Amino acid sequence: MSEEKLMLKVEHMYKNFGITKALQDVSFGVRQGQILGLIGENGSGKSTVTSIIAALQSADSGTMYLEGEEYKPKNSVEAIEKGICMILQEKGTFDLLTVAKNIFVGKEELFVKHGFLDVKAMNREAQKALDAIHAENIRAEMPLAALNFEDRKLVEVARAMYSNPKILVVDETTTALNRNGRDILYEIMKEMKENDKSVIFISHDLDEIMSVCDTVTILRDGVYIDTIEKSDYAAPVLRKLMVGREVSDNYYRTDKESCKNPEVVLKMDHVSCKDVKDVSFELHKGEILGFGGLGDCGMHILGNVAFGLTDPDLGKVTAGDGTVIKDAHVAMQKKIAYISKNRDQETLMVSCSIKDNVCLASYDKIAKGPFVFKKDEEKFIEEHSKGLEIKMQNTDQYVMELSGGNKQKVALAKWLGFGADIFILDCPTRGIDIGVKSNIYQLMIELRKQGKSIIMISEEMAEVIGMSDRVIILKEGRISGEFKREEGVTELVLIDYMV
Amino acid sequence: MNKKASKIIGICVLPFLVFFIFFFLADGFGFHTIPIILSQSMIPTTLGLAMACVMPAGLMDFSPGARMIFGAIVGGVMGNSFGIIGFVLGSLIGAMVGSLAISLLYRYLKIPSMVVSLGVVLVMEALSDRFATLFTGGATVQIPAMISNLGNYPKNVLITLVACLIFFYMSYKTKLGCLINATGNDEAMLKNMGVNVESVKFKAFVLSGLFCFFAAMLQICYSGTVQALTNMSTMTMVFKPMMGVLIAMQLVKIYDNMPLMIFIGELVIQTVFNGFIAMGWTDNIQNIVLGVFLILVLGFSENTARIAEYRRKSNVRRAARAVV
Numbered sequence: 096m097s098e099e100k101l102m103l104k105v106e107h108m109y110k111n112f113g114i115t116k117a118l119q120d121v122s123f124g125v126r127q128g129q130i131l132g133l134i135g136e137n138g139s140g141k142s143t144v145t146s147i148i149a150a151l152q153s154a155d156s157g158t159m160y161l162e163g164e165e166y167k168p169k170n171s172v173e174a175i176e177k178g179i180c181m182i183l184q185e186k187g188t189f190d191l192l193t194v195a196k197n198i199f200v201g202k203e204e205l206f207v208k209h210g211f212l213d214v215k216a217m218n219r220e221a222q223k224a225l226d227a228i229h230a231e232n233i234r235a236e237m238p239l240a241a242l243n244f245e246d247r248k249l250v251e252v253a254r255a256m257y258s259n260p261k262i263l264v265v266d267e268t269t270t271a272l273n274r275n276g277r278d279i280l281y282e283i284m285k286e287m288k289e290n291d292k293s294v295i296f297i298s299h300d301l302d303e304i305m306s307v308c309d310t311v312t313i314l315r316d317g318v319y320i321d322t323i324e325k326s327d328y329a330a331p332v333l334r335k336l337m338v339g340r341e342v343s344d345n346y347y348r349t350d351k352e353s354c355k356n357p358e359v360v361l362k363m364d365h366v367s368c369k370d371v372k373d374v375s376f377e378l379h380k381g382e383i384l385g386f387g388g389l390g391d392c393g394m395h396i397l398g399n400v401a402f403g404l405t406d407p408d409l410g411k412v413t414a415g416d417g418t419v420i421k422d423a424h425v426a427m428q429k430k431i432a433y434i435s436k437n438r439d440q441e442t443l444m445v446s447c448s449i450k451d452n453v454c455l456a457s458y459d460k461i462a463k464g465p466f467v468f469k470k471d472e473e474k475f476i477e478e479h480s481k482g483l484e485i486k487m488q489n490t491d492q493y494v495m496e497l498s499g500g501n502k503q504k505v506a507l508a509k510w511l512g513f514g515a516d517i518f519i520l521d522c523p524t525r526g527i528d529i530g531v532k533s534n535i536y537q538l539m540i541e542l543r544k545q546g547k548s549i550i551m552i553s554e555e556m557a558e559v560i561g562m563s564d565r566v567i568i569l570k571e572g573r574i575s576g577e578f579k580r581e582e583g584v585t586e587l588v589l590i591d592y593m594v
Numbered sequence: 595m596n597k598k599a600s601k602i603i604g605i606c607v608l609p610f611l612v613f614f615i616f617f618f619l620a621d622g623f624g625f626h627t628i629p630i631i632l633s634q635s636m637i638p639t640t641l642g643l644a645m646a647c648v649m650p651a652g653l654m655d656f657s658p659g660a661r662m663i664f665g666a667i668v669g670g671v672m673g674n675s676f677g678i679i680g681f682v683l684g685s686l687i688g689a690m691v692g693s694l695a696i697s698l699l700y701r702y703l704k705i706p707s708m709v710v711s712l713g714v715v716l717v718m719e720a721l722s723d724r725f726a727t728l729f730t731g732g733a734t735v736q737i738p739a740m741i742s743n744l745g746n747y748p749k750n751v752l753i754t755l756v757a758c759l760i761f762f763y764m765s766y767k768t769k770l771g772c773l774i775n776a777t778g779n780d781e782a783m784l785k786n787m788g789v790n791v792e793s794v795k796f797k798a799f800v801l802s803g804l805f806c807f808f809a810a811m812l813q814i815c816y817s818g819t820v821q822a823l824t825n826m827s828t829m830t831m832v833f834k835p836m837m838g839v840l841i842a843m844q845l846v847k848i849y850d851n852m853p854l855m856i857f858i859g860e861l862v863i864q865t866v867f868n869g870f871i872a873m874g875w876t877d878n879i880q881n882i883v884l885g886v887f888l889i890l891v892l893g894f895s896e897n898t899a900r901i902a903e904y905r906r907k908s909n910v911r912r913a914a915r916a917v918v
Contacts, residue, residue, distance in 0.1 A: 151786050170788040171786055171787055171788045172787070172788030173788070175788075186783075187783060189775075189776045189779040189780055189783070189784075190779055191650075191775050191776070191778065191779040192772065192775060192776055192779065196772050196776075200772065200773075200776055200784070200787060200789070201773075201784075201787045201788060201789045203768075203769035203772050203773075204769055207768070207769060210768070211763070211767045211768075212766070212767045212768055212769060212771070212772070214766070214767070367910070367914075406907070408906075408907050408910040408911065408914075409910065409911065409914050
């Protein structure tokens, strides 16, 4: 890497959170006109180092250089002024403000004339920012609350791009975007590269990383491991560097037989609801039933309906004994567990401790009479999170401080401890590194062997095919195809049924 | 008629609707009560504006009543010595003292706003009493008719209108207004964007003092006298304004103009109260009905999405039955 072309250089950076060493002597650089991929397992320090670069937090020690000069931003405003913007993995918008006010939050003085905020000028400028990223469908004067999750993310992209950054940090944003949103982001990254600017791109999708990035830097457990140029890309090598061991290309099930158990444990009978139209299926004991389709095909709402969170307009969901699942309370009585795609909002209490989250569904088991003892909680957590290897300081740590993969492990530990017989997993490996992904697949295989049933809803076709006994494809809310494992269905075949 | 106009008209009809209900139910409740209701709505509206400065930022404040009374007492005392200018300046200084106190205490001691406001209520009430006793020998301050005329109908409406315009300008046309709303929405995220959230909250409390000043002037002018209250009695003065603000917070979802919605909210509350009085209801019954009314209004407005969803589901099920 030639020194004179370096846009940003990070040298000997350290950061600790309590006893957790988030970054240890991390050094790397980003060249002008380069898209640098930053990869690593959950908890490897990717988000920590980029949030330090964007001045969302400070390092314990270490130095940064921006275009050859020492770079020590006091806060994110200074970082933005110096040309570094970050699009976060989590929600970064204000629901109560308009789109325009979201784009210019903290920069309102740009539109203050004679003491008055010129809202019309702000709206005009915001619309220009949205149009510039080809998000013309979003209107600047709209209340943000009227937008869906994907469009809100695009508002963040517009906000970041308005300040014309020299370096754009994209932290796992693509998982929150639909195809159109991803294309918009890729186009922006391409334009930045062509204009001799730089991008730091974080993603768990190795294919995406390899196709988008010029160079990849790998972190593991807070330590810099290596930097690989595009010409040397090889997925197995990157995986090994990320995880520190060989990870097979195929971590899915190897058997080719579907579940033959006739016992029905959950039945959906002619269910119609919002985007779902007349869907019927049966889930059998010991079966992994995969649902696939495009993001808006209605499959995500199915998980909600099956767990009783959404009351169907027509039809019903029944447990094996015929009990109608009319709400989540009944679902839990029937030992049904649900992990939503929207993990932070719908599955976990992120501002509570790991202990509270894991024990929540199981206090009936843990309590002794009216009392709950700490040692019983600790014992319970240890018992049910044993195989999951959650990276945490202790069980009192807040869930919000955990990485995506570890949050998912907490969600799984909660339902394992609860003793669920039916697991509804919506995008169980979304935003999760391959190491944890592999662990989750192994856990699913193990649960299947124990006679537990799983509904897996996923947008990743390889995962649906690789793990399911039976695959159901949804198109525009209706079932468009159903395939058994032994049929050896391929992604190409499924895509025909999806679009 | 465009959508915006129909929304405004729809909301503005609300107090008239309530008025006509009592018009037909209660003897003696007629058009002649309109100026009374309007006059009575002015103080809660301005106090409501004071509360609406801090509530959107996620802060709870029970002290506007105490700050208003202190402002009225200082204004009254100074008005007696220095005329109208003294009255206005005194009311402003009195109202701002409490506001600055709560702003500084909240900012530097990091105590929850509700707790700070309770402390400020106690201190301001004691100060009001001491101040009034020091200058008048009793707990009551009286002002000359020349000054109290300032707050007579319709001048009180004009004062409130000025307060509403200032609030509108601050809330919708300044950076501070945007940031107050953003603070209540997600404080941590705003901090990450480099915004000094503590400063925003500080300014929100200071700003609320300005509306306590308007309320103070209206309060003492209403009857020409003001009495220092103790034992947290001033806290009861914030409940009606708070109800108006809560109603307004629901109405702004339909049409975004907070001061207008606060005024409409307070007007509705005052109309209801006057209607009860005209019907000869006791205080207890009035409070019960008002509580139920508030629950119903909030219950309905908070559940509009659920109600719409219920109606949609019913239609789908009815259509499905018809096909069968």
